[in-house]
Amino acid sequence: MKNLTIDGKRLWDSLREMARIGATEKGGNCRLALTDLDRESRELFVRWAEEAGCTTGFDAMGNLFARRPGRDPDMAPVMTGSHLDSQPTGGKFDGAYGVLAGLEVLRSLNDHGIETDAPVEVVVWTNEEGSRFAPAMIGSGAFAGVFDLDYAQGRSDADGVTIGAELDRIGYKGEGCGDRPVGAYFEAHIEQGPILEAEEKTIGVVTGAQGQRWYEVTLTGQEAHAGPTPMARRKDAVVGASQLVQAINKIGHDFQPDACTTVGMLQVHPNSRNVIPGSVWLTVDLRHPDDARLAEMDRAFRQAAEAAAEGAGLTVVIEEIWHFGATPFDETCVAAVRAGAERYGHSHRDIVSGAGHDAVYMARVAPTGMIFVPCEDGISHNEIENATPEHLTAGCEVLMHAIVETAGGR
Numbered sequence: 001m002k003n004l005t006i007d008g009k010r011l012w013d014s015l016r017e018m019a020r021i022g023a024t025e026k027g028g029n030c031r032l033a034l035t036d037l038d039r040e041s042r043e044l045f046v047r048w049a050e051e052a053g054c055t056t057g058f059d060a061m062g063n064l065f066a067r068r069p070g071r072d073p074d075m076a077p078v079m080t081g082s083h084l085d086s087q088p089t090g091g092k093f094d095g096a097y098g099v100l101a102g103l104e105v106l107r108s109l110n111d112h113g114i115e116t117d118a119p120v121e122v123v124v125w126t127n128e129e130g131s132r133f134a135p136a137m138i139g140s141g142a143f144a145g146v147f148d149l150d151y152a153q154g155r156s157d158a159d160g161v162t163i164g165a166e167l168d169r170i171g172y173k174g175e176g177c178g179d180r181p182v183g184a185y186f187e188a189h190i191e192q193g194p195i196l197e198a199e200e201k202t203i204g205v206v207t208g209a210q211g212q213r214w215y216e217v218t219l220t221g222q223e224a225h226a227g228p229t230p231m232a233r234r235k236d237a238v239v240g241a242s243q244l245v246q247a248i249n250k251i252g253h254d255f256q257p258d259a260c261t262t263v264g265m266l267q268v269h270p271n272s273r274n275v276i277p278g279s280v281w282l283t284v285d286l287r288h289p290d291d292a293r294l295a296e297m298d299r300a301f302r303q304a305a306e307a308a309a310e311g312a313g314l315t316v317v318i319e320e321i322w323h324f325g326a327t328p329f330d331e332t333c334v335a336a337v338r339a340g341a342e343r344y345g346h347s348h349r350d351i352v353s354g355a356g357h358d359a360v361y362m363a364r365v366a367p368t369g370m371i372f373v374p375c376e377d378g379i380s381h382n383e384i385e386n387a388t389p390e391h392l393t394a395g396c397e398v399l400m401h402a403i404v405e406t407a408g409g410r
């Protein structure tokens with residue numbers, strides 16, 4: 001089959017029209033999950049999907065599905081999509097691009113009169129951002145069985161209003177969750193990082209998502225007067241902590257490519273200018289796409305903590321509070337994305353997702369792949385988030401290829 005075109009202008013216009021719902025003064029979007037604005041964005045999506053000949057439905061988490069039938073109704077659908085909720089000061093492309101690129105594929109399949117063996121579905125996941133309701137990605141997480149339905153529907157916002165109550169209120173609480181078969185899942189998304197732009201690549205072939213390990217560390221020495229206490233007798237917790245911070249940063253550099261290490265929070269006790277610090281509490285965030293390498297980073301970090309404590313005469317306690325395994329995407333799906341970029345002549349590179357996405361949960365229940373396109377200066381979760389029509393069109397072409405290839409288009 002020759003390369004199928006998509007209508008880049010129609011995609012761009014749809015993105016602009018969607019972005020009017022919850023538009024902010026600075027050119028971004030505030031469309032928090034399950035608000036009236038969220039309902040409005042869903043209604044617009046449903047209208048467009050039905051105009052494209054799809055049937056629509058939603059599940060008990062309000063995950064919204066638009067289905068274009070295939071020749072074989074018994075085949076599990078090839079699914080694509082993302083989310084329409086945003087951060088309070090979010091951008092126009094995070095999430096909305098993946099949903100509307102999926103819709104553009106369906107519209108273009110109609111234009112070309114292409115039938116697929118498997119049905120194709122575009123999904124809008126509920127509460128991906130986790131901004132109004134924690135945790136993030138709860139719609140796709142419930143679908144993938146990561147969260148119980150009761151737990152997920154019972155999450156509440158700052159005012160104590162639950163997801164379940166808001167789904168009822170806006171009319172998007174259906175039946176069941178996660179009982180739909182999925183043959184494969186693809187998600188197009190802006191990169192939300194600077195790599196593609198810096199390397200002048202149009203397409204990121206996402207090979208998987210990083211594993212993450214989070215720790216809380218307490219270094220304990222002894223408080224003492226900053227004047228009378230000789231240097232040799234000190235047990236200064238900040239001295240040990242500063243060595244540990246340097247060591248953790250070095251681990252990030254030592255495990256390139258792909259490693260990330262961060263100490264994001266530090267609390268000094270008693271935090272007084274003329275008292276030698278008695279204890280420091282700090283957080284550590286280690287990330288790597290390969291679990292074995294991440295385990296090596298864990299060992300290096302523990303050794304560094306022991307060494308830093310010993311050097312400053314401190315004791316150290318490390319508590320690991322969260323461990324999220326690395327998620328490699330499906331080889332066949334990744335290959336379909338790469339082949340799509342090749343076919344359309346778009347420059348590309350393999351890339352690992354540093355952020356969470358609905359695709360990361362979907363990878364637990366279906367063969368999954370993702371497509372990244374560059375965003376300006378790598379900035380996202382910000383009203384100034386921007387992407388070019390050319391890059392968005394290119395990503396949609398690659399999505400088209402991956403879907404048609406996987407769903408058996410003729």
Ligand SMILES: [Zn+2]
Binds near residue numbers: 094095128189
């Ligand atoms: Zn997103």
